[in-house]
Amino acid sequence: MTITITAFERSPDGGKGLARDTRVRWALEEVGQPYNVRLVSFAAMKEPAHLALHPFGQIPTYQEGDLALFETGAIVLHLAERHVGLLPDDANARARAIAWMFAALNTVEPPILEFATARLFERDKPWHEARLPLVDDRVRQRLDQLSDRLGDADWLDGAFSAGDLMMVSVLLRLKPSGMLDGHPKLAAYVARGEARPAYKRAFAAQLAVNSPPVAG
Amino acid sequence: MTITITAFERSPDGGKGLARDTRVRWALEEVGQPYNVRLVSFAAMKEPAHLALHPFGQIPTYQEGDLALFETGAIVLHLAERHVGLLPDDANARARAIAWMFAALNTVEPPILEFATARLFERDKPWHEARLPLVDDRVRQRLDQLSDRLGDADWLDGAFSAGDLMMVSVLLRLKPSGMLDGHPKLAAYVARGEARPAYKRAFAAQLAVNSPPVAG
Known part of the structure; x- marks a missing residue:
């Protein structure tokens, strides 16, 4: 079809x-x-x-x-x-890969969305500059935690999965800002995603x- | 187990x-x-x-x-x-119920999270009062759209599903604020969820x- x-x-x-x-x-x-x-x-x-x-x-x-x-x-x-x-065969590994999809969308993306929204839609507000450090800290906390979990692995849980596809896609939103530069393991993780032929x-x-x- | x-x-x-x-x-x-x-x-x-x-x-x-x-x-x-x-038997209906789960978590909850964050963690900031209308409008836009889709139906897509469980749970975060009062269809939808024995x-x-x- x-x-x-x-x-x-x-x-x-x-x-x-x-x-x-x-x-x-x-x-x-x-x-x-x-x-x-x-x-x-x-x-x-x-x-x-x-x-x-x-x-x-x-x-x-x-x-x-x-x-x-x-x-x-x-x-x-x-x-x-x-x-x-995009998903492993083993049932438990599948469930974990799906958990990373939800983590990307419901735990990592919301502060990144706020980060982008503050820069796109609140740039002309009197509080813009003063508020940014607070917004950035929320993103940084998630990046620290994600980087700790990823460690030196290529992907979040074994082979590349839909969880990685979604997490890399969410992190890509930060790339233009330079925010990933402080997290070399995550920057390399995103680069591995971008290098995939697909x-x-x-x-x-x-x-x-x-x-x-x-x-x- | x-x-x-x-x-x-x-x-x-x-x-x-x-x-x-x-x-x-x-x-x-x-x-x-x-x-x-x-x-x-x-x-x-x-x-x-x-x-x-x-x-x-x-x-x-x-x-x-x-x-x-x-x-x-x-x-x-x-x-x-x-x-x-929590999911219908029909494959297409299952996929749609799962779509409502993701909609709850990645489209409706992020502005609600921002709404809660502004009130909890930025209450002492000089911009607090001035910024709230903007944050509230983002929530209101999603509520308007959701209410339009729900219409007079009991649940989002046929029988109660995991999509409704998640959407009601996300909307419940707004209940203490009174923000749902302006959306009687959504308030009734949340009340139907709360009335379930489970x-x-x-x-x-x-x-x-x-x-x-x-x-x-």
Whole structure:
């Protein structure tokens, strides 16, 4: 069955790969599933047709036959459960890999989201500068803990899994800020993720949308 | 196999049921699995023994034979996949219920967490009052969208599922603030969750830890 995902017609990050469709593209590439992309404008994302697919008016969405899904975590888990390549065979190891997916999305990403929000949407506020150290400390605490757990391992729990895909994707949001530089083990972990052929294909695919080749 | 979870020795909310062990207790009650609780102090949560179970030094954790899990979402999903009562049988409906779990944790909870953090940890900051409307608006936007999707239905997608368990749990964090009052459909949805016998048992169990009966 044909898989169709949605992505920004024009990503706010201009093609840095931080929009969430990159996470889904990466998962699709890891499990070797072809997919179509339907681009949506910011205006269309708030229309009833898109809200029927995504109640919070965001991207990506996922359609495959009768199934329509939203939420990147759910889409990646759906793919990981149905195809080989993103979850180990052993039941306990699978449960642990899924725990890392949730850790990425519910423990590590929220302070990173606040970090990004403070810089994007509160830059003009009188408290902006004074508040940043507090926001940064919340991120740093999570990075310290994650780095301690990762140690010198390549991935969070054995072989690369959907948990690593999600954690690397979440940490990538920090890369432009230089915030990862203070955590060399995490910076190397993110670089290992970026070096995966599947990630490279996903990144190139989203970049092709956001910076089309010059016509000539 | 015996299931053991961890919970706060003394919950910061004094037994309002907002600590995350309540979510896991609720899931265990819905699927009818008995469990033991090991209470941990704030000091013990930062010790190596607990960090081995939970890399971010939080509760709850979940142990069952050889399996050790952290992250509430992962624990609830683990239970939902292995027992009847929290996920529908139909594969597509299951995937959608799981999408609501991720939506609760990665789309609805982050602004609610920021809402709580601003009130708990930035109360003494000079920007506190001026910044609150902005934080509240982020929550309100998500509540508006969620309320629109729920409409007049009892639950988010057909019968009660792990997605509702997680969404109600996330919304409960707003209840003390009165923020749900502006969204009567969501307030009624949360009340339906609280009225479930399994929720009542979970709530009573955490309350028994946090306000022990007066000796007499």
